[in-house]
Each structure stands twice: as structure tokens, then as C-alpha cells.
Amino acid sequence: MAQGRQFNNSTKTLKRNFSEHTQSSSYAKRQKLLKHKASLPIASVEKRLVEEVQKHDTLIIVGETGSGKTTQLPQFLYNAGFCGNGKLVGITQPRRVGTVSVAKRVAEECGVALGEKVGYSIRFEDVTSTSTRIKYMTDGLLLREALLDPYLSRYAVIIVDEVHERTVHTDVLLGLLKNVQNARSKSVNNDQQLEKESADQCLGFLKRCQRRSPLKLIIMSASLDARIFSQYFGGAKAVHIQGRQFPVDMFYTYHPPQYYLDASLTAILQIHLEEDPGDILIFLTGQEEIESLEKLVKDSLKQLPENNKKLIVVPIFSSLPSERQMRVFVPAPPGFRKVILATNIAETSVTIPGIKYVVDPGFVKARFYDPNKRLESLIVIPISKAQALQRSGRAGRDGPGKCFCLYPENEFEKLEESPKPEIKRCNLSNIILQLKALGVDDVVGFGFIEKPSRQSFVKSLEELILLGALTDEFKLSNPVGRQMACLPLDPIYSKALILSSEFNCLEEMLIAVSMLSVKSIFFTPSEKLEEVRTVNKCFESPEGDHLTLVNVYRASNEILEKWSGDSGLRTENHYKIFRKWCKKHFIDSRSLRHAHDIHSQLRRNVEQMGLRIASCGDDLLQFRRCLAASFFCNVALKQPDGIYRTLANDPMNELAVHIHPSSSIQGKPECVVFDELVETSKKYIRHTTMIDYLWLAELAPQRYALENQV
Known part of the structure; x- marks a missing residue:
């Protein structure tokens, strides 16, 4: 008994010592963070920056790499009281990885758990709570928030960071925020006047509201020609911050x-x-x-x-x-x-x-x-x-x-x-659909900083009409167009999910879309090409890559379900086994796990939309037919010389293409659908699946007429 007491006392001592060591280590880390914060160039101008934000509704801040603007300015504004009455300071980033890493850093500096005072939101992942006041997010995510809250009324300040990268979402977001700023600054006693003004601003949804507090907008970049953005925002003031810490x-x-x-x-x-x-x-x-x-x-x-x-x-x-x-x-x-x-x-x-x-x-x-x-x-x-x-x-x-x-x-x-700017070199279909959902009828007249070519608008509008998202009068169709706009996906993927409910293969399409929504699942080192192909033979479908992706997902799901058992609870140990399995098959475990998370989110989305979730099991014929009905704009037909040619409305725009060497498809089928067409050393079609050419007239009559079939 005495030995038992001694053991218990020793255990308590060990626990106390460990706790003291942990607290000491945590304190030392916190002190190091605070010392680093104080050394940043932006720390010396905190008072000035807060005063400038208080005086100006729009402010442009140019601060070189290392100045601390991305991590410190939101904290300055929080400490200055901008988050009163439950309001948020929102900070947009162009990339997911930057959004997450900066949010983690700021949470550490504030000494809080991520998701409390400091949080982040990216597509398919929301780490925020009701107590969040500093919120980092991708620029595309904030655009989607505007679908539910056109005035972005939760935000006192929005900081658009890394503007110099000029992503398509950043450019559209700036146009939207300019309109939201104007709308929130207006008194709405005169409904008729507001209706006229909001139409002038391309915001048909801004008609009836109460008077709202002005939205503070900060445009921020490491390197930027401030004149362009100053002029765009009516002569907004620009502030320059000392640059990098060391020469x-x-x-x-x-x-x-x-x-x-x-x-x-x-x-x-x-x-x-x-x-x-x-x-x-x-x-x-x-x-x-x-x-x-x-x-x-x-x-x-x-x-x-x-x-x-x-x-x-x-x-x-x-x-x-x-x-x-x-x-x-x-x-x-x-x-x-x-x-x-x-x-x-x-x-x-x-x-x-x-x-x-x-x-x-x-x-x-x-x-x-x-x-x-x-x-x-x-x-x-x-x-x-x-x-x-x-x-x-x-x-x-x-x-x-x-x-x-x-x-x-x-x-x-x-x-x-x-x-x-990306908006001048990308497909506009997704952006046009979002703008239509936001109530912007005249997308060509929307206030872009730099307007895309008219041809880009025309081709994207044509594609959306073919997909059924827009009517022939360029209005958002009901219900298909509105359902497509609600899904955080490219229009072609949204249409595929909606159609697959009718083809009784929504489960398989959810998997395919989830897998296509992440970066490459397979990691193929150049020196191990043959080994990778040999190991992954068990997944490959000779009928195409979409089916191969379904096989990979199903196999990984079996691994997780096998080890989590009847409870369905998955611990870190289960994911350790999952990662080991991925490594064996040259699969990026984080990408695949992300695909699982996307699948769960999309499943909730389609359930809320009332779509019927069914599986076609091992008979994937209906799944391939659904791919043909959804991806009918992306079709390639084999020519007599064995080369594939894309099918287009204008024969002058048809291209000779090659199936990508990474494809699992076997032989040279007569007709395939593909996910993307990319030119590197050659023009390649990626993620291909074989279909029957004769399906096209039946499943996509809006694009393929019977008399054109040969």
C-alpha cells in the first residue's frame, strides 16, 4: 500500500512537472511571438493606420513583403473597436493555403484556439464560430457569402489582400464591394429612388432595407500601382508602409x-x-x-x-x-x-x-x-x-x-x-453564373476594373444557355439555373450533379465531382512511372478515368469503414492507416481526404436541394450516359487516322487532340467525353471516359441534331 501511495505521488509530481514545462514552453513561445510582432515595420504606424481607416471608407495600403500587414492590420482594427456589436473584420486571400496558414498564425499571436476569435473559411471548410471576429477567407468564398447576404451586413471592415495577383474572383469582388459600399451608405426612405440607383449599380436585389452602417474597405498589396485602384474607387487615399525587414x-x-x-x-x-x-x-x-x-x-x-x-x-x-x-x-x-x-x-x-x-x-x-x-x-x-x-x-x-x-x-x-489579370485569360462561365445569381442582369456592363473581351462573354453565355443555367433571354433559369448557382462548383459539375439524380447515379457523380475538385489525387514521380502504373492496376477502369476515380474513392472508403467499425467514428489512428494505404498506392493522402470532405459537403447540399441520392452500383452504364448528358460540350471523336478531334459548333474551332498519357482508358474508343482540354507540349484531353456517339442526339439534343449523326 505504501508503494502504491509513493507511485501515485510520483505520478502527480510527473504530471505537475509536465504541466509546468508545458506552460513554460507555451509562455516562451508567446513571448517570442509578441517580440516578433513588435519588430514588424507595421507596428510603428498602428495609430496612423487606424486613424486613416476611421477617416476614409476606402483605403489603399501598399506594404512590401515582410511588413506584417496581413497578420497585424486585422488585429489593430479589432483592438480599435471595429468589431463592436458582433461585427467582423474580413480578410480575403487569393489562395486556400495562404488563407489557412495566416489564420493559424494570427490565432497563435492572439493566444486563442483557431475558430474562436480568429477563424477562416475556404471552399468546403469553415473553421469559424459565433465568437469569430477576425475572419480570413478566400476571395471566392466571400463572393458566395454575398448570395445569402447581399449587403455583407456582418462585416464592419473587409480587407482585400494580395490585390496585385488580380485573380478573377478578386476583380469581381472589388466590383461587388464597390456596389455594396454605395448601397450601405444610402438612406432608403425613398424606395423608388433606391430602386433606380441600385439598377444603375447593376444590383437589382438592393431594393428595400434599413439604413446600414458604412462598409470600410481596405485594398492591400505587397506591390501595386495604387493609381489604378485609387481611380476605380473615386480617388481613394493610398498609404505606403515600410517594406521588408532586412536589405x-x-x-x-x-x-x-x-x-x-x-x-x-x-x-x-x-x-x-x-x-x-x-x-x-x-x-x-x-x-x-x-x-x-x-x-x-x-x-x-x-x-x-x-x-x-x-x-x-x-x-x-x-x-x-x-x-x-x-x-x-x-x-x-x-x-x-x-x-x-x-x-x-x-x-x-x-x-x-x-x-x-x-x-x-x-x-x-x-x-x-x-x-x-x-x-x-x-x-x-x-x-x-x-x-x-x-x-x-x-x-x-x-x-x-x-x-x-x-x-x-x-x-x-x-x-x-x-x-x-486572370479575368482576361479564363473561362467566365462560373463568374457570369454567380453575377446572375447576385441579381446582376447586365454582366457585360458590370463595373470590372478591366473588362474581359466581348467574345469571352458571348461564348460563356452560350455555354450557360446550353447547360440550361440561363434562358434564351439570358435570365437565370428556374429551377436548374438557381440550383446550379447554389452549388460551389463550376457550372458543368453542378449540372452533372443535378442530372445524375435523374440517372440514378448521384452517388457516383458526387464521388467523381469531389475527386475532380481537388488537386491531382495521384502523385507520379518521374523515376517511378512503371511502379505507379503496376501498383494502381487494381483501380484502373478500361472505360475511363471518371470510373477509375470512383474506384479509388470506394477503395479508400472501405479502408476507413473497416477500421472505424460500426461506430463510424474515425480517429487519428484510422487516418494513420489511411495515409499508409495512400503512400503504398502513390496517392496524395491530403488530397484524397479533402475529396472525402468535399463529398460530405456536396451530399448535404444536394440533400437540401431535394435531389434523390441513389447508386448504380457496379453497373456504371448509367453513370457514363450521365457523363455524356453533362459533359456534352467536351466531346472528342476518333478520326480515321487515329487522332481525336473535338466537336464544336464551328468546324473551324475543332481541334486535333491526344488523350493524356496518364489516362486509364484502354485502346482508342470511337468517342470520349473529357473534363479539361490543356495545351502543354501537345493538346491533351484529361480525365476521359468512353461513351457511345449515338447517345449525344438523345441526351443533348440542344447541341447535337439527329441529322448530323453519321
Whole structure:
């Protein structure tokens, strides 16, 4: 008994010591965070910024990378009382990863659990509560919120961050917020006058309301030509904040290199052999370049003396499995240096500590959409000045740094000020549908900062009419168009879910759409192509990739259900088994788990819409017929020479295309539907499934007439 008491006392002592250690560690971390906050350039102008926001309904803030604007300004506004009466400060970001990481950081600085005072919302994921007052979200998410609350009445202040990236959602959001600001500032005693004004503002839904508090709007960027946005918002004031915390020395080449990958290799080795300790970050255009340079660096290291081989190569790109992406944050062992090979994901979305040297070849891969051919091209183009400044700023976060630009200094002066706005190079169908749902009838006349081409509007409107989302008079159709607008998906996916209820395969379509809504499920290292294909034979469907995705999802669901048992509760241990299974099959576990979350969310959406959820089981004929009825705009027909040709209203816009090498489809079926058409080295159709050509006249008569069948 005495020994038992002694054991219990020892246990209590251990628990107390552990608790004291945890509290001490937490206190030390908190003190470090507070010290870092106080050292940020923005800390010295807190009072001035708050006063400017109080004086002006619209304010433009330009603060270079490292100034602390994204994390600190929302806290300043909260502390100044802008969140009274339950109001929120909302901050939009162009990317999901940036939204989540910044929200986590600010929650840590505030000493609160994420989802309480500080939270975030992204598509299919909401980590907020009734106590949330500082809310980070993607710009697209705030657009969708406006469907339910046209005045965005919960928000006292909205901060639109990273405006220089000019994403399509950011541009549309700025136009919408300009209208909401005007509407909230109006007295509504005269309903007739308000109705006239709201029509002038392209907001037909703003007719009857009470007087509302003005909306404070802050436009924020690391590098921005403030004049454009100042003029757009009627002469809004611009404030500049001191930039990066540490100086960055810039170095340029005398002449443009003929092959920038070779020049990149030379720069990496030169820095490694001649410069002081510190990690290297190099910007490349995609996975293929990154894997090529990774091999070149590793081969070169083998030829160096033993004491010069202490260089660790770490890649990061969007389709890399998340656990491998996290390696960039792990410090190099003592005496070693890291070289991080990254896409533009590292420009703004991810901040990697320890970077002292940046190598910038000056190129980026961008998407351009041809509305006539419905072709999306991935093209390598020169970066803009804004992107160049963002990249160099990565070297000055932790101390003085150096940026090695692999182009002459006079070439920098020739670069565009900012990237070409996405709204001028993307498919507008989704945006038009959202604007229609918001009550904007005249989408062409909407107040865009820079208006897309008329051809882009025409082709997107034609597509929405074919899908049944709009009437021939360009009005939102009822109920299909309104149902499509309620789903947080591209119009073609929304239509597929609605139709699949009639084809008794909504369960399978939910799976397919969920899997297509995340980044690539499969991770295929270039050196293991055959191994990946062999391992994943068990999932592959010879009839097409949509069926393969259904097979992968079903198999992963069986793993989770097997280990969670009858209770259905899934613990972290279950997901550990899930991750192990994914690794074995070269599947990105985070992407697949995200697909499961999306599936759950979409299932709730369609249940609320009253759609009947049924499964076609192993007989996937109805599923393929439903794909034909939904993806009828994306059809390719095999020609006598074996090459596929897309089908278009105008034969001049039909394209010769190839099924992507990653497809599981076997042989060369006569006719296929596809998810996307992308041009890289060739024009490829991705995510293809075979269909019967004769189905088209039956299932999509609005697009294919019987007399055209051969």
C-alpha cells in the first residue's frame, strides 16, 4: 500500500512537472511571438493606420513583403473597436493555403484556439464560430457569402489582400464591394429612388432595407500601382508602409542565358561553394523543371569533394503530396544547406524560414483560355515586376539576403508592372453564373476594373444557355439555373450533379465531382512511372478515368469503414492507416481526404436541394450516359487516322487532340467525353471516359441534331 501511495505521488509530481514545462514552453513561445510582432515595420504606424481607416471608407495600403500587414492590420482594427456589436473584420486571400496558414498564425499571436476569435473559411471548410471576429477567407468564398447576404451586413471592415495577383474572383469582388459600399451608405426612405440607383449599380436585389452602417474597405498589396485602384474607387487615399525587414542585394546577369535551367544549376553551385551559410530558394515553372533540376543538382554534387556535398535538395509544387511539401519547413542539419526548388507557390502563399538567397530565372507558367476553341493553354511567360519584387523579398525575411536574377537589369525595366489579370485569360462561365445569381442582369456592363473581351462573354453565355443555367433571354433559369448557382462548383459539375439524380447515379457523380475538385489525387514521380502504373492496376477502369476515380474513392472508403467499425467514428489512428494505404498506392493522402470532405459537403447540399441520392452500383452504364448528358460540350471523336478531334459548333474551332498519357482508358474508343482540354507540349484531353456517339442526339439534343449523326 505504501508503494502504491509513493507511485501515485510520483505520478502527480510527473504530471505537475509536465504541466509546468508545458506552460513554460507555451509562455516562451508567446513571448517570442509578441517580440516578433513588435519588430514588424507595421507596428510603428498602428495609430496612423487606424486613424486613416476611421477617416476614409476606402483605403489603399501598399506594404512590401515582410511588413506584417496581413497578420497585424486585422488585429489593430479589432483592438480599435471595429468589431463592436458582433461585427467582423474580413480578410480575403487569393489562395486556400495562404488563407489557412495566416489564420493559424494570427490565432497563435492572439493566444486563442483557431475558430474562436480568429477563424477562416475556404471552399468546403469553415473553421469559424459565433465568437469569430477576425475572419480570413478566400476571395471566392466571400463572393458566395454575398448570395445569402447581399449587403455583407456582418462585416464592419473587409480587407482585400494580395490585390496585385488580380485573380478573377478578386476583380469581381472589388466590383461587388464597390456596389455594396454605395448601397450601405444610402438612406432608403425613398424606395423608388433606391430602386433606380441600385439598377444603375447593376444590383437589382438592393431594393428595400434599413439604413446600414458604412462598409470600410481596405485594398492591400505587397506591390501595386495604387493609381489604378485609387481611380476605380473615386480617388481613394493610398498609404505606403515600410517594406521588408532586412536589405536584399540584387544581382543581374550581363546577358540573358540561353538555357535558364543550366544557369540555375550554375547559380546554385556558385552560392553553395562561395557564399555564407543560408538556404537557397529558386523559382521554376512546374514539376517537370523541378524534377529535372533536382537530378542535375544531385548529379553535380556527386562530383564535388566530400566536404562540399552538404547540400540538401527539397522540391515543392502543388501536386507534391502534402507530407513531402512540409519538408521545406524542416531546418537543414548542422553544417548543411537547403536548396528549395519551388513554383510560384512560394511567392506569397508559403513563407519558408531560413532563406538567405533567391535565384530567379524570371519565368512563370500561366493559364490562358481560348473561348472559341474552349482550350486552356499552360504557357511559360516572363514574370511581372510585381512578381519579381515578391520573389526577391523572400530573401529578406530573417536577415540580409541576396537575389540572383538570371536576366539583365534592363530586362527588368521591360517587364509588365503586374501579371495579366486572370479575368482576361479564363473561362467566365462560373463568374457570369454567380453575377446572375447576385441579381446582376447586365454582366457585360458590370463595373470590372478591366473588362474581359466581348467574345469571352458571348461564348460563356452560350455555354450557360446550353447547360440550361440561363434562358434564351439570358435570365437565370428556374429551377436548374438557381440550383446550379447554389452549388460551389463550376457550372458543368453542378449540372452533372443535378442530372445524375435523374440517372440514378448521384452517388457516383458526387464521388467523381469531389475527386475532380481537388488537386491531382495521384502523385507520379518521374523515376517511378512503371511502379505507379503496376501498383494502381487494381483501380484502373478500361472505360475511363471518371470510373477509375470512383474506384479509388470506394477503395479508400472501405479502408476507413473497416477500421472505424460500426461506430463510424474515425480517429487519428484510422487516418494513420489511411495515409499508409495512400503512400503504398502513390496517392496524395491530403488530397484524397479533402475529396472525402468535399463529398460530405456536396451530399448535404444536394440533400437540401431535394435531389434523390441513389447508386448504380457496379453497373456504371448509367453513370457514363450521365457523363455524356453533362459533359456534352467536351466531346472528342476518333478520326480515321487515329487522332481525336473535338466537336464544336464551328468546324473551324475543332481541334486535333491526344488523350493524356496518364489516362486509364484502354485502346482508342470511337468517342470520349473529357473534363479539361490543356495545351502543354501537345493538346491533351484529361480525365476521359468512353461513351457511345449515338447517345449525344438523345441526351443533348440542344447541341447535337439527329441529322448530323453519321
